[in-house]
Amino acid sequence: MENFLSDIFIDEEKIQAKVQELGCQLTEDLENKEPVFICILKGSILFFADLIREVKIPLEVDFLKASSYGAGTESPGIVEMAFDLKIDLTDRHVVLVEDIVDSGHTLKYIQNFIRKLKVASLTTCTLLDKPDRRTVDVSVDYSCFVIPDAFVVGYGLDFDQKFRNLPYIGILKESYYSE
Ligand code: IMP
Ligand code: MG
Numbered sequence: 053m054e055n056f057l058s059d060i061f062i063d064e065e066k067i068q069a070k071v072q073e074l075g076c077q078l079t080e081d082l083e084n085k086e087p088v089f090i091c092i093l094k095g096s097i098l099f100f101a102d103l104i105r106e107v108k109i110p111l112e113v114d115f116l117k118a119s120s121y122g123a124g125t126e127s128p129g130i131v132e133m134a135f136d137l138k139i140d141l142t143d144r145h146v147v148l149v150e151d152i153v154d155s156g157h158t159l160k161y162i163q164n165f166i167r168k169l170k171v172a173s174l175t176t177c178t179l180l181d182k183p184d185r186r187t188v189d190v191s192v193d194y195s196c197f198v199i200p201d202a203f204v205v206g207y208g209l210d211f212d213q214k215f216r217n218l219p220y221i222g223i224l225k226e227s228y229y230s231e
Contacts, residue, residue: 053215057222061204062197064219067179070196071099074177075106077194078147081175085145086110090137092162093117094216095151098208099179099196103149114139118158133161141169151208152180156190163190180204180221203229 078087089111091100104113117134146166153159159176166174181195205211206218211229215222 053218056215056225056228057205058225059223060220061199061202061223062207062221067196067207067220068102071102072106074194074196075103075108078103078175078177079106079108082107082111082145082147083109085173086112087145087147087175088112088114088139088141089147089149090166091115092148092150092158095208095210096149096179097216098219099151100149103177112139116162118162133165135165141166141171143170143172145173146171146175148174148176150176150178152182152204153178153190153192153195154182154185156186156188159192160188160190179207180209 087109089100089104089107091097091113093115094117100113104111114137116137119132148159148162148166150159159178163174163176175193176191177194178192179196181192181198182201183198184201202223203211204221205215205224206221208216209221210216211224215224
């Protein structure tokens, strides 16, 4: 798989250190709040699994599915959602866990949906943030890494559904997706 990458961008050690740091922060911030952590599928799976293990307070988990990308690298700005939350979020402290904020469309859409559920609070965490690509104004409380405009894969992030299983984040060779 490494043949398709132009670079290892963020290695495992750096990811784990940041995730641990964020977990400590959330442990402090959410003490006695019995938060509900929501994993935004599919991209957040690895980040989510690692992050919740670093949050040392009682919490619940739930899942939302969002897709805004087809097989390309540009977001069409259309977000397809599957709203099958199992937990009633009314009056709950909710933590959204996202893989990457690019244009901001996906996150904005999900935040609007969650806010309508009359939650007690909404905290948003993202593994990666590409602020240069933002086209809608969206609030992010915690970003592990702010990155420049490049298409990245690994640690949950895909290109055409592949590369999610890489334990680090790599930059995909342009020749791989421009063919
Ligand atoms: P947005 O709606 O444009 O902010 O796009 C967010 C979604 O697009 C993310 O949740 C990812 O699934 C996907 N995405 C954005 N940039 C990348 C990238 O560099 N690599 C892989 N997926 C990405
Ligand atoms: Mg995603």
